[in-house]
Structure formats: structure tokens, C-alpha cells
Amino acid sequence: MIALSLAEIAEVVGGQTYDIPDPSVQVTGQVVRDSREVEPGSLFVAFAGEHVDGHDFAAAVVEAGAVAVLASRPVGVPAVVVDDVQRALGALARHVVQKLGATLVALTGSAGKTSTKDLIAQVLRHKAPTVYTPGSLNNEIGLPLTALSATEETRFLVLEMGARGIGHIRYLSELTPPQIGLVINVGTAHIGEFGGREQIAQAKGELVEALPSEADGGVAILNADDPLVRAMATRTKAKVIFFGESGEADVRAENVRLTDRGQPAFRLHTPSGASDVTMRLYGEHHVSNALAAAAVAHELGMSANEIATALSEAGSLSRWRMEVTERPDGVTIVNDAYNANPESMRAALRALAAMGKASQAQGGRTWAVLGKMAELGDEALAEHDAVGRLAVRLNVGKLVAVGGREASWLQLGAYNEGSWGEESVHVSDAQAAVDLLRSELRPGDVVLVKASRSVGLERVAQALLPGAAEGEVSAR
Template identity: 40%
Template sequence: FLADALARGAAAALLPDDAFAALAALGRVVRDRSSARLVAVTGSTGKTSTKDILAALCRPHARTVAAEGGLNNEIGLPLTLTRIEPETEVVVAELGMRGLGQIAELSALARPQVGVITAVGPVHLELLGTVANVARAKAEVVDALPPGGTAVVPAGASELEPFLGREGVELVRFGEGGDVCLSLFEPPHLVADVAGTTVALEVPFTARHQARNTLAALAAYRALGLPLERAGEGAAGIRFSAWRGEELELAGGVLVINDAYNANPDSVRAALEHLRERAGGRRTVAVLGGMAELGVHSALHHREVARTLEADVLVTVGELARGYLDAPAAERHHAESAGEAASLLRELLRPGDVVLVKGSRAVALEGIPSALANVPA
């Protein structure tokens, strides 16, 4: 690393005893010197996409710095903070976690005025044990808000409610029955009711779960004091981070949806719903890797997803994913690796198929779409 840095023009190198502490200190210094308003986005699902949507909506109206990709931990957050310039007006940061106390630590570094919790669901159960503990961990971002801050939370998230007692913070709920709700979603048209104001956007996506993420982003956009009547100006600039629903058209009209960045029960259900809607009657192929970090109830969660899994062809990848094989798919196959799955798909795919690729990070399915690029018509 040092040799590469010097070759690219670095004049000197600092070698601290604790690189993590040094990086955090750099981020803290830059943040403390900035008057930018900061939004911290966390959640069991949708946090990176919500961050991407919010950043796009903000950019036409404020000098905006946003986390790149999924940089959301004790390394990623300081890297985001060090990109703040004197003229920066809005920072959209992402906070991830693997256990209790971690979001509190990251929030102390970020000092957000707005906290967004996109969802609470069964993730990291290997460490946290219960969804209630997941909610407790996510709510640490609310506890970190200053008086007058705004917490954006999902409507109807009963697990979260016991942890939302922070005084002096405005609570804004999004989703059905909330302060910010969806009035119309007929891609590219999205219309939302944002606390009584109608906001119309033309969005470059078709997935309904991204429409829900847009509601969270609009709630945060409003909390920043940006003009709701002009929110649509940034919608065309929405670009999602890699492997989060990106589409690849192959020979023969085969459409591949690459949603392989990560997977948990809620995100897999949402992706499968999008697969059905996107197919519009065409043959559907679900390529699913296992869902990691679900603890002792892992097999149960895989079976529960399988019960509602509707696909014409199911290809499971890796040992964990065998739990999906009870799904009522017309045709079922299993592969031990992503490479084996790609080889299998080359034989299975037909012209016009719509393919979903989804799995946890550990399964590394993201290379399957490019491996299929030579599928014959």
C-alpha cells in the first residue's frame, strides 16, 4: 500500500498505532469544522438505496456529499466525513451495524440532525438474537439526534415503537398510514403525499420497494428544509449502487436483475415480488443464494420465504440455500457455487426469460450476470 501511495505522488506517510482510531479522528475533525446538515440512514433493508435516492434529490438544491456505495462502518463513515468540503451543505451518511452500540458510536462521530430508519427486520440475528434487539440497535440513531432533530421511521413498525421515546425530536413516519405515503406508482410516475403536500416525481426504476425507499428519502428531504415543490428536479439523477437491482439485457431478450449485494428475508421477498411484476407474464427464473447471519432460526426463515416463492424455475446456490428447495416452483435445481450456477443457467435459459440473482454477500453471486452475457439467442 505504501509503495503504491508513494508511486502515485504521496509525499509522506503517517503510521498510527491504531489506524481505526486515527481514521475516526480525521473524520471527527472534518465534521466538527463543518456546518453541513447531516442525514444518517440506517435500517435492515434499503439503507443504501434510500441514501442514493436522497442524495440525488438533494443535489440540485444543496452542495451534497453522500456515502459511496455501502461505506457504512467504522471505516466507511470516516471516509465519507473526510470528503466534506467547506462549501458542503448536506451530507448523506449511511450507518451499518453488527451489534448493539455500534450505531451509537457511529452517530456520535456523524452528529446527524436527521436520522432515517428504513426498516426493521430479521437481520444479524446470529449476534442480536431477536428482531426486538435489531430495533433497539437501529433506534440508537434516534437517541443520538439533537433537540429539534427529525427521526424518519417506518409506519407500523411495532418492534421499533418502544425505542422511539427520545424527547424533543420530531417523529415522521413513512409508508401506509404514515405522514409520508404513496399516492400513485405507475413507473416512471410516482406521486407521494408528503405531510399534506403532493409531490410528483418521474423515477428511473420500476421496483415497488424502491418506491417505498423514496418515501423515506422524501421525508428526510423535507426535514432538511429543501423545497418540496422542486423535489422532482433531482429524480432523473437517481443511480443505485452496484448489485442493487441493476438490469442487464442479454441475447435473446433475456433480462437479468442483479440484486446480489446482500439478502435477508424481507429483501428477498421484495426482490421476488419485483421479479413477478417485471416479468409481466414472461417465464421467471429465481437464482437464490442463502441468507446469512440468521442464527439458530436460519432454516425456518429460508422455509418461510420458500412458501411464498413463486417462480417458474428456481436455482439455489450454496448449502444454506437448500432451504428454498421446498418452494412450489415448477422446476428446481441446485448448484454448489456461483460458477456452477452460471453453467447451469446457460443450459436452462430460454429467450425472453426474466432472471433474478439474489443472495448474501458471502455467496458472491454478483458475477453471474456477466458470466451469462454469452448465452445464445
């Protein structure tokens, strides 16, 4: 974080200082909520959670080098005490962002937010120091903590914004007001909470409504291939840039194809020129993510050649997103188990099918180890059934549906589509899936593992990696 005195912090958050002999002492380290991340000069934010109360660690974090604690009650060590720690954290983030003068890029969408954010960050780092959301810390706590990690050298701040209801993105945009706002897509993730895609679009569009006008430098970057996103152009006074494969898009892709390894390649077109891209990531769905990143980079002054070079070099910065590991015995494990919704599940299956073409020619098989997609409400049965059917249509060799009711719907969809023999199976849990795979995998096989985060299927992928113990799968 940029250096701030405890007196300034107390004024910004509307707090009272306790046990602080010298309010001019500065916070020069990171603002953290995990006591294990404290370093000399840190500010520790004490949240009272359901199972752990951060206030209980106050003495330990100060001993470890924290300058003070942001708390909701006096804790016997230097502290700034406020009524609401979460809102105080947000107020501090807004203050720091305003002082920084960095260009703030915010993005949201139903699927692909984290992968797109990682691409934007890697491209912009070619131009200037960039800070970005780690992993998927995109809520009212993770977002301000990311903003507060910026320093005086930071020129670009890339923030992922998630939403579970109307008003969430509006609130996040007030904490960290963006100059550039990107909406990737509107899908069915969390549709059970929102009630429908139109409500999801309403929530995601709050980002473009929060942007400055075009005259004040605001830019809305919208997916031309998604009608609900394209319609958001009427909800903003910012300059509008479209990306997509549509010929009408300002930033678009032509000649899209997949390499023998399932990695996308295409001709990138921007208003400043065109250049060829061959990505290191897997799956055609990354083309849209790359175009979104290219549109941001173009607006920030990068040439088509610079963008194409950066996209071709970019990898995955966040774990368990199409994380590909090739074992010494020729088996390939694709760990995409961080989360799942119908759109990302379909994209992952298509990527698996593309990756498996080369292996199938050598006798290898494709395996889809799939579990529950959460928060789909009344659409859950139909969506799980559709994913099971798609696995068959894509000629995935083996479907292993893991878990309870929703997994049975996956397997039933595959059965009804024509998977009648041993091509699909329903197993009870991660351990059963691992036992099956360990006994049947052979050289050349490609295994995709994917489900919603709550299922914890990353344990399956980890148990199959080189060096993993042959015993039981670890509990979550």
C-alpha cells in the same frame, strides 16, 4: 478533504510527527486507505490487516504524492504516528465535520439502507453540493473516510450507518454527529448476531438517541409502517417526522402501483404539497425508500414538486442492487446479488414477479437464482424455507437454488409448496447455475440473481451479461 496542516492533524488525533521537516504543510487531497487511490496532497491511512499491512506501502504512497502517512509506527517517510489508527481516523473525521458546518444526515435500518441513501443523495444534489457514503462503506472505517471526503463546498453529508451489535451506531454517531437521523426499518438481517428483532431495534434506535433536541435542530425521521421503528419516537428529544403508506404519516404515498415494467408509481404527499412520482428503479419496496428520502428532503426545504422530480429521475448509484440489463436477445438480467436477508429477498421476488408479467404474456419466464442468506442463526431453516415457498406463491417460473445446505432448504420449501416438476432445482455452485441458464434461457425470460455477499452470486449475473466469455465462471 478541507485543507489541514500536518501539525493540526497531529494535534487533533493526539499523534507524534516523524520525518516531517515542515509541519505547516497541508493535506489538500483525499484521505485514503488504499494505496492505489493516492493522489497529490493525500493523507494515507495505514491499517495493519490480516493479510496486508498498509505500513509496507508508506514509501510508495509518498512517492505517488501523499503528504504523509497516518500510522501506528514510524515508517521512514513523513508520518503522524498514533496508538490506534482507527480511532485517530474517527477523531479526524469528527474534527472535519465540526469545521464544515454542513448538515449531516445519517440513516440506518435492516434492509434498504444503501438504496435509500442513494435516493437521498440524488434528491439533495438538486438543492446543494452533497457528499454521500459510496456503496456500503458504513462501518467505523468507511464512515469517517466518507466524512473526510467532504470539501468546503459540501452542504449535505449523507452517511449510512451499519451495526452488528449494541453500541455500534452510538459510536458512529459520536464520530459524525447527525442533525437528521433516519431509521428505515427493523428486520431480521443479522438476527443471528443480535439475538432478536427487539435487540436489533435497540441498536438501530441509538441513532435517534444521538440527535440534538428539536430546539437545537434535531430531526428524527421514522417509518410509520414499522411498529418497532415507530416506537423509537419515545427515545429522542428531536422533532419526529413519520413517513410511510399509513394515513397518519407526515410524508406518505397514495395510489401506489407498478408500471408494466415493474417500476413503482405513486402520489407523493408532504406537508408542503403533493406531486406524482414514477420511478426508474424496480420493485414496490422502493416506495418506502423514496418516502424516506422525501421526508429528509422536505425537512431540508425542498417542495413536493422538486422532490417528485428528483425521485423520478433517480437511478441506482451502487452496483448489484436490482441492476437491470436487457440483453440483445430479449433476456433480462436482474443483478441484486450484493447482499440478501429475508426482507430484501421477499422484496426482490415480488419485483421479479411484477417484471415478469409482461414477458410471460409473450412466452417469457421468470427465473429466481437464489443462494444463502447469512447470519440468520436459529431462524435460518425457517427463513430459507419461507423464501422458497414464496417463489412458488408468486408464480416464479423457475427457481435455481445455488450452494450448500441453505440452498437445499430454499429448494425444499418450493417443493413442499407445490413445485414438484422441473420448476425448482438445486445446483452445487455458480458454475452449475450458469451452465444451466446458458442452456435454457430464451427470449423474454427475466432472471433475478440474489444471495448474501459471501456467496458471490454476482458472478452468475456477470457471466450472463452481453459480452461475457462462454468459459468458466471466474473465481472470487
